[in-house]
Amino acid sequence: MLMSEDLRTGFTEVAREQLPWLYSLARRLVGTDAEDAVQECLIKAYRGFDNLRDEQAAPAWFRQILLNCIRERYRKQAGLPHEEPEDPLPDYSLFRKIAEVDPWPYSDSVHLDFLASFDEADVWEVLDRVDPRYRVPLVLVHMEGLSTAQVARMFSVAQGTVLSWLHRGRKLFEHELWDYATEHDLLKTSRGNLR
Amino acid sequence: MISCAEAVRHLWEYLEHDLDSVDHAQVEEHLAVCRRCCGEAEFAGALREFMTSAAPPELPVEAEARLTGFLDALEKETP
Numbered sequence: 001m002l003m004s005e006d007l008r009t010g011f012t013e014v015a016r017e018q019l020p021w022l023y024s025l026a027r028r029l030v031g032t033d034a035e036d037a038v039q040e041c042l043i044k045a046y047r048g049f050d051n052l053r054d055e056q057a058a059p060a061w062f063r064q065i066l067l068n069c070i071r072e073r074y075r076k077q078a079g080l081p082h083e084e085p086e087d088p089l090p091d092y093s094l095f096r097k098i099a100e101v102d103p104w105p106y107s108d109s110v111h112l113d114f115l116a117s118f119d120e121a122d123v124w125e126v127l128d129r130v131d132p133r134y135r136v137p138l139v140l141v142h143m144e145g146l147s148t149a150q151v152a153r154m155f156s157v158a159q160g161t162v163l164s165w166l167h168r169g170r171k172l173f174e175h176e177l178w179d180y181a182t183e184h185d186l187l188k189t190s191r192g193n194l195r
Numbered sequence: 196m197i198s199c200a201e202a203v204r205h206l207w208e209y210l211e212h213d214l215d216s217v218d219h220a221q222v223e224e225h226l227a228v229c230r231r232c233c234g235e236a237e238f239a240g241a242l243r244e245f246m247t248s249a250a251p252p253e254l255p256v257e258a259e260a261r262l263t264g265f266l267d268a269l270e271k272e273t274p
């Protein structure tokens with residue numbers, strides 16, 4: 001069935017309202033490829049727009065399409081991690097690393113000072129550095145609030161596999177936080193600039 | 196009692212209440228006696244808050260213009 005002009009115009013209006021948060025989610029999930037991912041999502045949504053019966057459901061509907069696009073993207077590219085991938089950082093602990101280096105020896109809250117040295121733009125840059133195979137589950141669970149069971153269903157894997165991805169993703173994120181802080185001299189400057 | 200490595204491995208699931216009751220109790224038992232892992236647990240909680248509270252990245256003006264243009268072009272196509 002061909003889409004009527006009214007329906008096409010309706011799609012544009014509804015889709016335009018979703019753009020800010022849709023981009024924001026894509027940015028967190030796929031980093032600098034966010035715009036491409038949103039375009040893919042818009043094409044699929046446009047083709048299936050007559051399936052959307054209730055405009056109130058548009059955000060959830062668009063989100064699901066975006067997540068499907070991203071899932072397909074990773075399946076085609078590198079694929080998601082195998083069930084038992086080698087742990088890239090088996091013993092890494094950012095907590096211990098900060099305690100060992102002790103960047104601010106006179107502080108009583110050196111670990112919190114470390115986190116306070118990052119601003120929000122830094123957080124997204126650090127996240128971009130995490131292997132996307134682990135970043136996607138990390139964002140979905142810890143930033144989008146999906147349950148591990150939902151992510152497991154989304155990727156057709158066992159819940160334990162998602163827990164393993166999350167564990168490794170968090171370790172990679174911690175490791176990248178430290179590297180980013182040292183590369184950007186955050187450890188030298190943050191004591192005078194605590195937020 | 197479980198080892199420090201095992202307790203640390205399960206800290207986030209412990210904080211998220213994602214462990215079954217047996218594992219949850221084991222982590223709790225470990226934290227009750229291990230000061231270092233208590234520090235790890237507090238830091239894991241702070242890190243979790245740090246991740247969840249970061250404001251989402253905004254749609255840049257240029258990207259919004261491009262995506263709006265893309266939508267307009269899409270509207271002219273017949274699916």
